[in-house]
Amino acid sequence: MSLMLEIIKIVSEDARLHGFRKVNKIDVIVGDLSNVLPDALELAFFHFRKQGLGILDENTELEIICEAAKAKCQTCLFESIPDYRLALCPKCGLPNCLIISGETFRVESYEGCDEI
Template sequence: MHEMSLMESVIDIACETARQHGATRIKSVRLDVGSLSHADPDALLFCYEAVRHGTIAQGATLEINRVPGEGWCMNCEKTVALADRFGPCPDCGRHRVQMTAGDELKIRDMEVI
């Protein structure tokens, strides 16, 4: 389960960033997780519960914002929804689509004290 190592990294980054800004506790963390990122949001939540203990994020809540897949179709010249990483354009059916959203896993923001 790679979600465990992902959440360990998220907690490490959040705690280090909070400390650099003089915070002693993290109250909440918001993540953006793309639907095409191969990270399971439910598994991330489960792992978060395990890895935050003993850190300044111990009591922090986690909110996961699911980001839908999007791409730019070079044939239609417009943004289209993507259900698969290398899927075709849902309008023209061609595979000339450059993914523009949906593969991210990033800390959007956090609330600290």
């Protein structure tokens, strides 16, 4: 709930600064390793949207873009899907993998308009 509340506050403030009176859509990227549950985020969004929080209305949409976790071994350069933030390379077995995607949690974009 608190993460979605902060997203709505940030987007609403920025939208007002740009002269928008309503937010039509919010796109959020959620990585597999970000510790954010997309379903919980969506549930919170629907709750706040129903309340008309910020400059949302009943037609405001939320798109959650899931970012897959990916790691790359710094020794043999093999790319794999890690189970955790610290991963052993499945090819060479060394604990030298660097997470290259899947940790993201951010607002990618939003759409708004100056009409109510």
